[in-house]
Amino acid sequence: MAVIGVARFIQERQSFESSIERSYQAEMAARVRLAEGRRPTAARAIIAAQQTQRNQLQDNISTETRNTALLVAAGIIAGLTGALLLFSGLIASMRRPLEELVDAAGRLAGGDRSARVEIGGLSETATLGTAFNEMADELEREASQRDQLDRMKDEFVLTASHELRSPLTSVQGFAELLMLEREKLTAAQYDTVEIILDNSRHLVRLLNDLLDLARSDAGRLTIHPVPTEIGSLVEDVVRSIRAQTEAASQALELEIQPGLPQIAVEPDRIRQVLVNLLTNAHEYCPQGASIRVTAVHSGDQVELAVSDDGPGIPVEQLSHIFDRFTRGDAGLTQRVGGTGLGLAISKSLVELHGGTLSADSSPGQGSTFRVRLPAGGDR
Amino acid sequence: MARVLVADDSETILLLLRTRLEMAGHEVQTATDGQEVIDTLHRGAAQAPDLLLLDAMMPRKSGIDALRELRAEGVDTPALIVSAHQDAAAADAPTDLEISGYVTKPIDFERLLASIVELTS
Numbered sequence: 135m136a137v138i139g140v141a142r143f144i145q146e147r148q149s150f151e152s153s154i155e156r157s158y159q160a161e162m163a164a165r166v167r168l169a170e171g172r173r174p175t176a177a178r179a180i181i182a183a184q185q186t187q188r189n190q191l192q193d194n195i196s197t198e199t200r201n202t203a204l205l206v207a208a209g210i211i212a213g214l215t216g217a218l219l220l221f222s223g224l225i226a227s228m229r230r231p232l233e234e235l236v237d238a239a240g241r242l243a244g245g246d247r248s249a250r251v252e253i254g255g256l257s258e259t260a261t262l263g264t265a266f267n268e269m270a271d272e273l274e275r276e277a278s279q280r281d282q283l284d285r286m287k288d289e290f291v292l293t294a295s296h297e298l299r300s301p302l303t304s305v306q307g308f309a310e311l312l313m314l315e316r317e318k319l320t321a322a323q324y325d326t327v328e329i330i331l332d333n334s335r336h337l338v339r340l341l342n343d344l345l346d347l348a349r350s351d352a353g354r355l356t357i358h359p360v361p362t363e364i365g366s367l368v369e370d371v372v373r374s375i376r377a378q379t380e381a382a383s384q385a386l387e388l389e390i391q392p393g394l395p396q397i398a399v400e401p402d403r404i405r406q407v408l409v410n411l412l413t414n415a416h417e418y419c420p421q422g423a424s425i426r427v428t429a430v431h432s433g434d435q436v437e438l439a440v441s442d443d444g445p446g447i448p449v450e451q452l453s454h455i456f457d458r459f460t461r462g463d464a465g466l467t468q469r470v471g472g473t474g475l476g477l478a479i480s481k482s483l484v485e486l487h488g489g490t491l492s493a494d495s496s497p498g499q500g501s502t503f504r505v506r507l508p509a510g511g512d513r
Numbered sequence: 514m515a516r517v518l519v520a521d522d523s524e525t526i527l528l529l530l531r532t533r534l535e536m537a538g539h540e541v542q543t544a545t546d547g548q549e550v551i552d553t554l555h556r557g558a559a560q561a562p563d564l565l566l567l568d569a570m571m572p573r574k575s576g577i578d579a580l581r582e583l584r585a586e587g588v589d590t591p592a593l594i595v596s597a598h599q600d601a602a603a604a605d606a607p608t609d610l611e612i613s614g615y616v617t618k619p620i621d622f623e624r625l626l627a628s629i630v631e632l633t634s
Contacts, residue, residue: 295597296597297597299597299618299619300523300526300597300618302618302619303526303529303618303619303620304523304525304526304529306619307526307529307533307619307620307622308529310622311529311532311533314536334619338619
């Protein structure tokens with residue numbers, strides 16, 4: 135419409151210009167006649183008439199110009215509005231599915247495996263939605279398979295450690311029976327029985343550790359804290375290991391701050407952690423090393439520390455020290471009886487108590503393991 | 514010296530328990546499941562045990578189930594439950610069931626023998 139209007143306007147403009155030109159020519163001819171004195175009255179009339187006609191033409195063309203400008207403006211506005219409507223329609227039809235996609239992707243990333251989108255709208259967003267849903271289906275399938283495998287693994291470990299206990303009870307029990315009559319055994323038989331006992335104890339330790347880890351993974355490792363005299367607990371543990379450290383000519387120092395508060399812990403579990411730390415110190419340190427155990431109250435925590443002046447832990451191993459099946463240097467572990475699970479379990483246990491377990495070491499300078507337990511409340 | 518009724522579905526474990534308990538001077542009766550435990554107790558007061566040592570998990574009838582029935586009948590003989598691990602047995606046992614203690618496998622015989630003396634003296 136605007137284009138037609140503009141074309142007509144150009145056409146009219148051209149005819150206006152030729153009319154104006156003709157009018158000027160007529161006026162000029164009249165003025166020549168007037169100058170020559172021929173029929174002056176008629177000439178003056180022609181001049182006046184031409185001027186009037188030109189004014190008229192000017193007025194017409196002005197109106198025409200304004201109208202055309204309006205027309206063009208209206209055309210442009212109409213076009214823009216149309217484009218805008220078309221665009222906002224497009225955007226609106228894309229926006230909702232896209233918003234839904236973003237929302238669903240967020241929920242999926244947040245762990246909601248049932249997050250799906252409704253398929254609809256433009257074919258592009260529908261394709262996107264279908265692809266998203268297929269991906270989410272696949273993820274859900276994989277996640278549920280993984281969950282099932284995890285559950286099976288936990289169940290397996292729990293059942294295996296349960297089922298292995300009966301035969302182990304027999305092995306250990308009958309070996310102990312033989313030991314009760316050791317005076318009847320030859321030296322070689324005695325050594326044999328001792329090997330059986332050592333190994334069955336090691337198996338029991340491994341089973342207990344695996345059981346703890348499986349429970350921890352399944353969220354079934356629980357503690358039952360009771361108000362505990364932590365100082366005497368530490369003393370007990372140190373006393374229980376002294377025979378082993380003395381056999382290795384290792385010094386075992388104990389320093390307990392007087393007046394430690396009672397804290398809420400499960401004594402067996404904290405004992406387990408301390409035995410683990412002390413056994414590690416004993417087994418990884420050479421003959422004649424010094425091991426030091428301290429218990430102090432600082433702020434709202436009780437800190438139990440086991441330090442030694444042994445070989446220390448290489449920097450690259452220190453960051454993995456609490457990982458499962460991580461054990462110290464192979465050259466040393468030949469004679470170390472651990473399962474490689476002790477520190478991982480100790481860390482879980484301390485954290486279950488709301489505390490922290492950390493390790494500091496510099497190679498050649500020894501190591502320090504710190505158990506920090508909350509001391510608030512149960513004084 | 515006490516009379517102890519020991520129940521376990523494993524003959525080997527029964528032999529081990531019988532040997533160790535008899536070495537400590539106790540008299541041992543055995544059962545291979547919970548029903549046998551109940552039947553033994555029903556046979557009469559003359560042979561009544563001073564203590565029950567029951568495996569938590571046995572085929573046919575578990576130690577826990579047998580104990581529950583006996584307690585319902587008014588039998589108040591002290592009972593120790595033998596289990597692979599304590600929390601497994603504790604999870605199965607109702608808290609109102611009167612249990613004198615748990616023995617975990619592998620069995621710490623020094624502790625077990627001390628408990629027997631304590632519960633029957």
